[in-house]
Amino acid sequence: LVKAADRIDNLKTIESMPEEKQLKKAQRTREIILPMIRDVGAYMLADILEELCFKTVHKDIYGQIEEKYQNLLSTSSYSTSKTLDLMKRCFNKDETSIQEKYKTDGLCGRIVNFSVDERYLISVFRYLKTISDNVNSTLESGVMNRKNVALYDLMLILDDSVAVKDSPVTSTSLFFTYLQNALLANGIYVVKIKKTTNGKTSYYKIQDSSGNFYRLFVRTESEYYEYCFGKIMIDDDSVLNYDVN
Numbered sequence: 496l497v498k499a500a501d502r503i504d505n506l507k508t509i510e511s512m513p514e515e516k517q518l519k520k521a522q523r524t525r526e527i528i529l530p531m532i533r534d535v536g537a538y539m540l541a542d543i544l545e546e547l548c549f550k551t552v553h554k555d556i557y558g559q560i561e562e563k564y565q566n567l568l569s570t571s572s573y574s575t576s577k578t579l580d581l582m583k584r585c586f587n588k589d590e591t592s593i594q595e596k597y598k599t600d601g602l603c604g605r606i607v608n609f610s611v612d613e614r615y616l617i618s619v620f621r622y623l624k625t626i627s628d629n630v631n632s633t634l635e636s637g638v639m640n641r642k643n644v645a646l647y648d649l650m651l652i653l654d655d656s657v658a659v660k661d662s663p664v665t666s667t668s669l670f671f672t673y674l675q676n677a678l679l680a681n682g683i684y685v686v687k688i689k690k691t692t693n694g695k696t697s698y699y700k701i702q703d704s705s706g707n708f709y710r711l712f713v714r715t716e717s718e719y720y721e722y723c724f725g726k727i728m729i730d731d732d733s734v735l736n737y738d739v740n
Contacts, residue, residue: 496540496725496727498528498531499528499537502524502544503540503543503544503547505520506520506524506547506551507547509547509551517551518551520551521548521551524544529541529544532544532725535725536725536726537724537727539722539723539724540723542615542617542618545615545617546616546617549617549620550616556620556630556631557616559631559634560619560620560623560634560639561616563634564614564639564644567639567644571641571705574704574705578681578683578703578704578707578709579611579647581677581678582609582649582678583611585599585673585677586606586609586673587603587606588604588606593677597673597676598676599672599673599676602664602669602673605653605656605657606653606654607652607653607716608651609651609652610649610650610652611647611648611649612649612650614647614710615648618691618692619639619644622643624692626638641707641708642706642708645700645708645709645710647709647710648709648712649701649709649710649711649712650711650714650719651670651711651713651714652714652715652716653714653716654715655716655717658715658717658718666713666714666715667713670699670713678701682704683702683703683704684701684702688700698710698711698712698713
């Protein structure tokens with residue numbers, strides 16, 4: 496983890512180096528550090544490292560994807576802001592009026608955090624690669640639009656109690672209660688349950704009433720820690736002091 500943090504810092508400030516050294520550092524990151532990070536299951540760190548390597552090695556493609564992605568966010572900002580504001584309020588345990596309105600006040604105590612993040616561009620790149628190995632032609636074809644690309648990654652983190660055997664509330668039942676009571680009434684629904692391109696993680700592909708797509712990941716607190724730091728969190732209690740908020 497220390498090595499990964501150091502390399503992330505290196506890659507973020509790599510532009511001052513000669514191009515040859517930039518490419519060499521990115522290559523060593525991909526060959527040595529990334530496999531180590533994936534082996535312990537720290538997929539958040541792996542995405543950050545892979546994103547920085549992608550930006551270093553494929554500057555042109557990265558720039559094209561970034562421009563098109565930011566254009567998508569900009570042109571969809573009015574409708575996505577309404578959707579995201581509603582979801583933030585629904586999954587905020589302190590919004591008591593919302594909980595009462597949608598009859599979810601008995602479940603809100605299980606929510607630890609809800610966050611909204613822009614997509615890693617390496618994730619968008621992986622998606623484009625599933626369409627064609629020639630990403631340049633894929634970008635030129637106009638396939639990168641809001642009908643194909645989920646605009647944001649959403650993370651709903653729940654208390655570990657939902658994973659206890661025979662718990663009356665599970666992560667699935669909690670989410671679908673919110674879906675049925677609050678989201679569907681506002682034109683937000685699940686299109687399908689999908690897996691990330693690496694096949695490691697499942698998520699809900701969500702669509703709002705304006706046709707925008709989102710990826711929603713539902714994790715318990717422990718699952719979130721492991722996603723961030725990998726299996727080391729099982730062996731080191733000090734990691735558990737990290738505040739997911």
